[in-house]
Amino acid sequence: MLWHHPDAILCCSFKEKPMFTFANKAGLDMLETSLIALQDLKLDKIFDESGRKALFSDISKLMEQVLFETRFLTTHDIKLRTSSLL
Structure with a gap:
């Protein structure tokens, strides 16, 4: 796919x-x-110096966002599972 x-x-x-x-x-x-x-x-x-700096800056921001969302979704999922057991 x-x-x-x-x-x-x-x-x-x-x-x-x-x-x-x-x-x-x-x-x-x-x-x-x-x-x-x-x-x-x-x-x-492929990238010149400014392109590499921009790429690494964007990757860093993206990884922080993914980490935050993963933590949020995991915490939210645990709360949903716990509340459904009650």
Whole structure:
């Protein structure tokens, strides 16, 4: 299902050296590469310094939002389960 999604979907690892780990067909077409060559394509080859700073800033904000929502949903789910048992 992800493979044929019309929007480009790119998955990245932000460990020691940021790298792509997956892209659907639209993502591969956008990057003009193949699935095999994807891991050799480093983010620093795609973004300039300001682009990398913006990307890392956005990733940081996104991760904070996901962490908050995960905590909220988990707490909310526990409250719903507890109240349904009463």
